[in-house]
Amino acid sequence: MNKFGKRFSFSTFGESHGKAIGCLIDGMPSGVKIDVDFIQSELDRRRPGLNKFATSRKEGDKVQILSGVFEGYSTGTPIELIIYNEDQKSKDYNNIKDIFRPGHADFTYYKKYEIRDYRGGGRSSARETASRVAAGAIAKLILKELNIKVFSGVCEVGGIKCDQYDFSYAPDSEIFALNKNCEQKWKDKILEAKNSHDSIGGVVGVKAINVPIGLGEPIYYKLDAVLADALMSINGSKAVEIGVGFESSSLNGSQNNDQISKDGFLSNNSGGILGGISNGDDIDLKVYFKPTPSIFKEQLTINKNGQEQEFSLKGRHDPCIAVRGSVVAEAMTAIVLADMLFLNMSSNIKNIKKVYVS
Secondary structure (H helix, E strand, O other): OOEEOOOOEEEEEEOOOOOEEEEEEEOOOOOOEOOHHHHHHHHHHHOOOOOOOOOOOOOOOOEEEEEOEEOOEEOOOOEEEEEEOOOOOHHHHHHHOOEOOOOOOHHHHHHHHOOOOOHHHHHHOHHHHHHHHHHHHHHHHHHHOOOOEEEEEEEEEOOEEOOOOOOOOHHHOOOOEOOHHHHHHHHHHHHHHHHOOOOOOEEEEEEEEOOOOOOOEOOOEOHHHHHHHHHHOOOOEEEEEEOOHHHHHHOOHHHHOOOEEOOEEOOOOOOOEEOOEEOOOOEEEEEEEOOOOOOOOOEEEEEOOOOEEEEOOOOOOOOOHHHHHHHHHHHHHHHHHHHHHHHHOOOOHHHHHHHHOO
């Protein structure tokens, strides 16, 4: 289960401390201009080691395109991207090779497969998300053709919320903050956790604009359901909220309904999705990330033989997953929208005739 998507899909490969990671993208139409600098810039946003709010692991994340592109354009054949790992410190994990780190997938991977790559979590490591960002950059090149744009940023850290979001500010923030006035509070919260050898959770906001009406394939491939699927697959994500989400359960219908005027919807409590189909309004969602399970406090666990023991973690880890997770959430949203665009092409005969009848 390393593949995601129907018409526009991608598969990822590689482990945290392996030779390389990467992805294979299928369903890419021909004739799309492939901007390598843009793909690299997206990876640079997620790249580790950029500042004190992220892991100190130094990875260049330099992407290479192995196939599917000729003279700067997609050929319509599978596009393979590869990123070589450069800064593995596998010895940092020697002390956990026979034990299970609390909060990690060590326990479940071992019980399921009876073998695990303990170096940085292997396949379960967030290192894999670089491949998703690369695939998301390709998806964004498709969306660019239709002027669909996806933005993201951090909107909450450690329970500190800000209601006003500025997606144009996030790219200039070290932590991709969506609110300038809350940014320093969030930074202080992250560094407080880091300096006490702990970690902290956060929430990411994602917005997609200029999304056409009709994306989503009811009943079992609804746009909101697939977005939730995509975003919940990101390491450390524990909940997804679309529109007013959780709050809607405490509202009356008269409060929650987005009334419609001749000029459009009067509110966007639905987050731009009705009946699993985009309604032409902005797609608004949030992703809730748990605290990074890799902390440097002494913890109790068991080893492979079921014996209890205390241990202290080594290595380099993000104090707040949500920061770099925002870039991944943005990429996964772009991938879902690209997939839905291609699926929607066959929704009615008029769409098919636009393509095949001149």
